[in-house]
Amino acid sequence: MSVSLLCIVILFPMLVGALIPVLPFSNRKQMELYLFAMVVLNSLLVWTLILLHPAESLTVAKFTGNLTITFRLDGMGMVFAGLVATLWPFATLYAFEYMTKESHEKVFFFFYTMTYGVTLGIALAENILTMYFFYELLTLVTVPLVMHTLTREAILASRKYLYYSLGGAAFAFIGMIFIILYGDTISFTYGGVLDLHKIGNRVDILLLIYVFSFMGFGVKAAICPFNSWLPQAGVAPTPVTALLHAVAVVKSGAFAILRLTYFSYGMEFLRGTWAQQVVLAITSFTIVYGCGRAIKETHLKRRLAYSTISNLSYILFGAALMSPAGLVGALSHLVFHAFMKITSFFCAGAIMHQTEKHYVHELDGLGYAMPKTFTIFTLSALALMGVPGLAGFISKWNLAYAGIESGLPLGYIGVGCLLVSALFTAIYMMTIVIRGFFPGEGFDKNQVASFQDPNWKMLLPLCFFTVFILYFGLFSSSFIGFLQSLI
Amino acid sequence: MITLLTMLGIPFFFGLFLCCNRNITNRKTLLSIVSLGFVATAVVTVFSWTSLLEQEITVFWLTQNLPLMFHLDRIGLLFSILALVVFLCAGFFSFSYMEHEKKERRYYGFYFLVLAILQGLCFAGNMVTYYLFFELLTLSSLPLVMQENTKEAIMAGLKYLFYSLCGAYFCLFGFYILFQNESTISFLWGGNLLADSIVAHPVLLQVAATCMIFGFSVKAGMFPMHGWLPTAHPVAPAPASAALSAVIVKAGVLGIIRVIYYQFGAFFLQGTKVQTLFLSLSLITVFMGSLLAYGEPVLKKRLAYSTVSQVSYILFGLFLLQGTAFTGSMLHVLGHGFMKASLFLCAGAIIHLTGKTRVEEFTGLGKEMPILLWCFTISSLGLIGIPPTGGFLSKWYLAIGALDSEIPFFSYVGPVVLLLSALLTAGYLLPITVKGFLPGAEFDTEKITKKEPNLWMLLPVLILTVLSVLMGILPNGLLGFLGSVFR
Numbered sequence: 001m002s003v004s005l006l007c008i009v010i011l012f013p014m015l016v017g018a019l020i021p022v023l024p025f026s027n028r029k030q031m032e033l034y035l036f037a038m039v040v041l042n043s044l045l046v047w048t049l050i051l052l053h054p055a056e057s058l059t060v061a062k063f064t065g066n067l068t069i070t071f072r073l074d075g076m077g078m079v080f081a082g083l084v085a086t087l088w089p090f091a092t093l094y095a096f097e098y099m100t101k102e103s104h105e106k107v108f109f110f111f112y113t114m115t116y117g118v119t120l121g122i123a124l125a126e127n128i129l130t131m132y133f134f135y136e137l138l139t140l141v142t143v144p145l146v147m148h149t150l151t152r153e154a155i156l157a158s159r160k161y162l163y164y165s166l167g168g169a170a171f172a173f174i175g176m177i178f179i180i181l182y183g184d185t186i187s188f189t190y191g192g193v194l195d196l197h198k199i200g201n202r203v204d205i206l207l208l209i210y211v212f213s214f215m216g217f218g219v220k221a222a223i224c225p226f227n228s229w230l231p232q233a234g235v236a237p238t239p240v241t242a243l244l245h246a247v248a249v250v251k252s253g254a255f256a257i258l259r260l261t262y263f264s265y266g267m268e269f270l271r272g273t274w275a276q277q278v279v280l281a282i283t284s285f286t287i288v289y290g291c292g293r294a295i296k297e298t299h300l301k302r303r304l305a306y307s308t309i310s311n312l313s314y315i316l317f318g319a320a321l322m323s324p325a326g327l328v329g330a331l332s333h334l335v336f337h338a339f340m341k342i343t344s345f346f347c348a349g350a351i352m353h354q355t356e357k358h359y360v361h362e363l364d365g366l367g368y369a370m371p372k373t374f375t376i377f378t379l380s381a382l383a384l385m386g387v388p389g390l391a392g393f394i395s396k397w398n399l400a401y402a403g404i405e406s407g408l409p410l411g412y413i414g415v416g417c418l419l420v421s422a423l424f425t426a427i428y429m430m431t432i433v434i435r436g437f438f439p440g441e442g443f444d445k446n447q448v449a450s451f452q453d454p455n456w457k458m459l460l461p462l463c464f465f466t467v468f469i470l471y472f473g474l475f476s477s478s479f480i481g482f483l484q485s486l487i
Numbered sequence: 488m489i490t491l492l493t494m495l496g497i498p499f500f501f502g503l504f505l506c507c508n509r510n511i512t513n514r515k516t517l518l519s520i521v522s523l524g525f526v527a528t529a530v531v532t533v534f535s536w537t538s539l540l541e542q543e544i545t546v547f548w549l550t551q552n553l554p555l556m557f558h559l560d561r562i563g564l565l566f567s568i569l570a571l572v573v574f575l576c577a578g579f580f581s582f583s584y585m586e587h588e589k590k591e592r593r594y595y596g597f598y599f600l601v602l603a604i605l606q607g608l609c610f611a612g613n614m615v616t617y618y619l620f621f622e623l624l625t626l627s628s629l630p631l632v633m634q635e636n637t638k639e640a641i642m643a644g645l646k647y648l649f650y651s652l653c654g655a656y657f658c659l660f661g662f663y664i665l666f667q668n669e670s671t672i673s674f675l676w677g678g679n680l681l682a683d684s685i686v687a688h689p690v691l692l693q694v695a696a697t698c699m700i701f702g703f704s705v706k707a708g709m710f711p712m713h714g715w716l717p718t719a720h721p722v723a724p725a726p727a728s729a730a731l732s733a734v735i736v737k738a739g740v741l742g743i744i745r746v747i748y749y750q751f752g753a754f755f756l757q758g759t760k761v762q763t764l765f766l767s768l769s770l771i772t773v774f775m776g777s778l779l780a781y782g783e784p785v786l787k788k789r790l791a792y793s794t795v796s797q798v799s800y801i802l803f804g805l806f807l808l809q810g811t812a813f814t815g816s817m818l819h820v821l822g823h824g825f826m827k828a829s830l831f832l833c834a835g836a837i838i839h840l841t842g843k844t845r846v847e848e849f850t851g852l853g854k855e856m857p858i859l860l861w862c863f864t865i866s867s868l869g870l871i872g873i874p875p876t877g878g879f880l881s882k883w884y885l886a887i888g889a890l891d892s893e894i895p896f897f898s899y900v901g902p903v904v905l906l907l908s909a910l911l912t913a914g915y916l917l918p919i920t921v922k923g924f925l926p927g928a929e930f931d932t933e934k935i936t937k938k939e940p941n942l943w944m945l946l947p948v949l950i951l952t953v954l955s956v957l958m959g960i961l962p963n964g965l966l967g968f969l970g971s972v973f974r
Binding site: 393397423 | 549659663
């Protein structure tokens with residue numbers, strides 16, 4: 001029974017999404033109720049699955065040889081699936097309120113809910129082929145979401161997103177072929193599946209292919225120089241940018257790289273090679289590059305998108321360290337960053353929804369009009385900076401621990417980059433906060449008098465995430481212990 | 488445990504209550520709440536000094552290996568006393584000073600938060616706890632700097648924030664390295680480095696020590712990272728500048744003590760390039776600060792530059808890694824705290840009553856407010872180092888310590904620079920007294936009216952001045968106490 005849940009949680013949201021245009025809803029409220037109930041139900045199913053934790057795998061389709069579509073729940077899958085299942089209902093709730101100002105909601109929720117299933121497919125994939133299949137599918141179901149507003153800008157952005165993602169997937173595909181050729185099996189096995197006898201003297205080619213597929217999957221994780229699709233995709237409605245472009249889609253890229261590094265190639269094979277140096281250098285550079293661009297950016301959502309680019313490379317930096325501690329750091333940042341960034345995006349969305357303001361310099365004094373939103377935004381900003389007591393500190397601590405432990409010169413430099421990026425984060429986030437609360441002399445309070453905090457549908461998710469950020473910041477021992485037990 | 492939590496919780500609660508409660512509009516209500524808060528804080532803090540001394544309390548674990556731990560040792564106690572005394576004095580001074588200012592509620596709210604965090608800082612028992620409170624201190628004192636809400640204040644606040652965070656991240660980098668090379672992160676007199684690590688990579692550890700000391704020295708306003716101090720301290724309201732200049736810079740000093748004597752150990756750093764580097768930097772700062780103060784016409788800025796110089800006296804004493812100099816430094820921590828707070832409060836009283844900020848406008852001030860100017864004079868004499876004030880004693884110990892240390896070059900140049908700086912101190916402080924009491928023949932004494940400030944303002948200044956003098960007259964208890972610290 002519990003094994004079949006593996007398949008159910010993936011297919012159920014797709015079915016729910018597919019039924020939206022078909023079912024005869026008499027009003028918006030009914031659709032909201034249906035959608036919310038189903039999404040919550042699916043999240044409960046995912047959590048049941050995690051608690052039951054079935055060890056066996058479920059094969060649903062078999063191609064030639066050992067190529068199968070197979071699902072299994074292992075530790076890493078648990079982390080990602082649990083994260084997605086926790087965030088999705090809240091994001092849906094938030095989207096109900098946000099989408100009141102946008103048109104053709106049904107199409108939006110159709111694809112939005114389907115994405116839930118596809119993302120879970122990536123989390124629960126047992127082998128690289130299954131993961132690749134859902135990875136491609138994810139691109140296809142999210143393109144319409146980026147295109148949603150149908151403005152010229154949105155269409156251009158979605159086209160770019162499509163080309164970038166497909167191009168990246170092509171490189172990842174090459175990596176997959178080599179795993180199939182030179183591996184004992186295509187299943188994900190901690191420590192890697194490569195057969196050294198089959199490889200013989202072709203080690204360098206395999207390393208080159210590793211770098212290719214790292215960059216290929218890295219397109220979704222917005223690694224420099226393949227990052228420009230992400231800020232552009234910010235034209236999508238905020239629930240999409242917050243959940244998909246800060247968590248589900250981009251973290252699928254990071255998740256795939258973690259799988260590739262630790263479960264297909266194996267860290268023993270890669271550690272100490274030139275391939276590791278290359279990916280370490282690229283991720284360290286992206287960490288600083290993303291932050292630097294964020295400071296320059298004045299559009300609020302795009303600024304947060306650049307911040308995401310930088311933070312995703314934190315995760316990839318953990319992956320590139322190729323050590324158990326690096327994996328713990330990467331996974332903890334994968335989870336914590338999701339909460340921090342979705343919070344700041346939702347705050348940005350709430351500001352845009354309530355005031356129609358999109359640029360940083362328009363936010364003067366809004367802290368007085370929307371105190372709750374701005375306080376929560378401040379908290380997420382502090383967490384992203386890595387102030388101790390909040391979640392960001394813990395994940396950065398784990399990453400830096402791994403970086404120093406590696407003893408590599410690039411490890412030390414990478415840790416330095418983390419801290420430079422923390423300072424940059426302070427610059428681009430705190431300037432917003434200070435604008436909000438300290439508008440300067442000559443500021444007229446009446447300018448913001450007409451604005452107010454959003455209603456409970458937007459505030460509830462924010463409060464919930466805030467509690468998470470605080471809780472993980474203060475009492476993370478058990479969670480980090482859990483991550484360490486996976487290895 | 489309960490005592491500790493109450494001690495930190497009470498000012499924290501008052502701070503949070505005042506920050507969040509928008510209903511307090513009546514000034515009388517506000518002030519009675521604030522007074523209640525001060526009294527309650529004073530009572531519990533004094534009580535916990537006696538009951539918690541030399542006790543180790545682990546509250547909870549932030550994550551594995553990172554306990555939030557408190558341990559009130561004698562050094563912490565010294566700083567804690569300084570913080571409480573100065574904050575109470577400046578707090579009661581604010582009652583009168585802040586009566587025409589806006590946003591008083593927020594001011595007191597953050598004032599309490601800063602006090603709570605400072606106490607936490609003094610009680611911190613390991614590096615991660617210290618770092619936590621150190622970052623919170625920066626963030627919570629930021630609104631005090633920006634209280635005036637002018638463009639100048641906001642820019643100063645940003646400068647303060649980014650300098651401080653830059654320093655904090657340097658510390659963190661050093662701490663990341665240190666963490667993997669020490670037996671425990673708890674503070675332990677003599678250091679707790681692993682013997683293996685000292686042999687294996689001494690240079691790496693020296694780099695770590697440099698980073699950490701440099702990071703904390705930003706808060707202490709040491710060259711080359713002193714730039715924020717003369718900008719940020721004077722723009723705050725006078726009582727807040729007093730707190731900033733007398734106490735909050737000492738957070739950097741305490742940090743450096745913890746790093747040198749309780750993490751790396753004086754023995755490890757003795758005779759290294761690290762010591763030479765910081766001895767030179769502190770001496771440069773001593774001289775440069777005095778010189779800049781000498782050329783500065785605005786009183787509050789002049790006092791801020793004076794802080795730059797005087798705090799580096801303390802740092803110089805610490806970097807000598809020698810018992811007598813250490814005692815001198817600790818005496819100067821207290822002495823400078825009292826004197827600088829008193830001077831800033833005097834400057835505040837002058838601004839409040841006459842609106843004069845520049846030194847050349849102070850001619851004849853002694854006729855208008857003799858008691859205040861006498862306090863100013865006595866504190867100035869202390870800062871210059873004229874017996875029988877506390878300042879003389881601390882400088883005496885610093886000079887003797889330098890001569891005894893037998894470090895080539897610095898043991899002679901050090902005292903000379905201290906003396907030169909004392910001369911300059913006389914040069915920038917005494918003319919105010921001289922012109923104030925002896926305005927010259929052409930000064931029209933007819934127009935003079937008595938403008939002595941009221942008791943709320945005068946009493947705190949008097950208390951601080953008397954304390955600084957008492958330190959010089961009756962130093963034996965204090966010296967015995969300090970003797971038991973340096974082993």
